[in-house]
Amino acid sequence: MNGKSIPAEYGCGVALKADLTSTDLAEIRQSALGAADPLGVAAELVSAVDAGRLSDPDDAGLALVLAAEIAESRSKLDAALRYVERALDAYDKRDDSPVAAARALRARILFRAGREDEAVAELEPLRPVLTQYPDAPAYVTVALAVGGRARLAEEWLTGAVEEVLAEREGPAPTSAEDAGLLFFLLQQRHRIRHTLGRSHDAHDVLAERLETKLANANARTAAEATDDLVFWPKAEFDQLVERWPALTETYGADWDEHRARLERELVRRSGPDLVLVPGTVAGLEAAGDPADPQTRASYVSNSTEHINWPPERNAPCWCGSGIKYKKCCLPRSRG
Template sequence: MPRKAELTSADLNDIRQSALGAADPLGVAADLAGAVESGRLADPRDAGLALTLAAEIAESRTKLDAALRYVERALEAYEKRDDSQVAAARALRARILFRVGRESEAIAELEPLRPLLTEYPDAAAYITSALVVAGRGREAEQWLTEAVQRALAERGAAEPASADDAGLLFFLLQQRHRLRHALGLPHDTHDNLAERLESKLAGATARTAEPAGDLLFWSQAEFGRMVARWPALTEAYGATWDEHRARLESELFRLTGAGRTDLALLPGSVTGLAAHAGTDGDPASAESRAGYANRLAAGTAKIGWPPERNAACWCGSGLKYKKCCLPRSRG
């Protein structure tokens, strides 16, 4: 990733989406910190955000000492601000503290954030993931349950008519529902509400939305067939199979950081996509690919992620995960 003379807020957003798949993500993190030090941010108020992003990148590469330094500098840069970015940075610091074995400090950082679950959806994902990383999944579920109950009480008795109408409540319900699924807990009324709202949202967007991150996975052989038949799809899936795998690994890790715990890859095939599109459809269109991904997601032929470090890699290369796709995004 080339070094820019000045980093805008849009640049920071682009880096957040692409840094983990970069050739040298730690170099990207160092450049972000350097941009803060040298005044290369177009908006100096982005200093805390840039340093938080550097911390996330370093954490993803298991450079935890560097990650902790970056996030503590981020909190210093935020000074007296009190908003979702600050809460997210504090939860990130707690997550890193858990990972380096400083549990009491991590809990002390997290506890004051507990009431903020109903205020800041971005921070809610970080708070939840911090507890999950620490093996405190049931505690995270309890915190989210309390937050859902508060949000429902604030709305009154009426059930939301749509995901948009539910707002923050929908986000909390999703977080809780996915976590409970990962913990093997039975459905309750809140889970049922989450599924109803998700169904309404899917119905409203099925014809226009492309899957976030598009977790369709093309094996090496299918990737070659796909590119030969629809060359334009290299823009969506990567120019090479290596790039395709790196994009997927980076997206999966990003979703994990956002609190997702039920992740899986959807193995696609040229024949399957063409059959889904039918004779009148365009298999390469975003609509066809989204529909195909949704169909695969509803089936059982999925590849769970992540595998154990010493287990066979999810991509089917035959190599161990730690020697294959894991280093593509986090080392």
């Protein structure tokens, strides 16, 4: 499924497949709200738990939380509450992030149901997990925000940030990776303070700095990934490496290595609708500095030409050699 519409049987009265795996549940999470009958999906998940149709019985809590989230999204709060309470029973004595997330979900549902005192009582014991799990700042903050407790969320997050900073040795973090869990705390705190209209303080400045560096790093990674799908025909490749020799590190030392790299990358991705973008030296040069990954990414994204992959085994190879695919680039993926 991979984020696409959930198959019809998942919401039309037909039971989910037997032996649902963790991967199946993750895919259903991505697709359930787009199903024709999301509540039917939730009911089928509960049925799968009751009938023992989970590949791993320990996934019962996960399946029931998913059912609760679906029911909550459709304002079926009584059902959502039943499902999440069953999830907590299924988790039993576990004390980890999924359990804390389920308790935050229960609080969120209680807030929506107007049972505010119970919701706050559910969340209070979760305050310590803010400094234990990377995803805790998000699910605790969301629950408090749903209950109109944004100021309380700010207070808790500020305390957690200061606690982590007090325990941290050395200078302030210079990247999201370096910051670790602190980054997630700063990020959520910055967002909730923006909602409240707060003026920036030192923690907000640090949050913005780390978010900017993370965004730039992700952009560089995305730009570099596009290089994996640019194909340089033989004449263009020879001209490319003659003019910019450093690009052999990106595209290969020679044309054979270039084709082998592409074939291996395409096989690794191996999904439908994969295409290669044919490159030209003139086009790349017109886009800007060829040494800049952002220039190459822009060149690829603006290209209107493509080569479909894979060809049939007996069809001419995608590289334009004129040789059958099975005798040309197909074997290169095994190199």
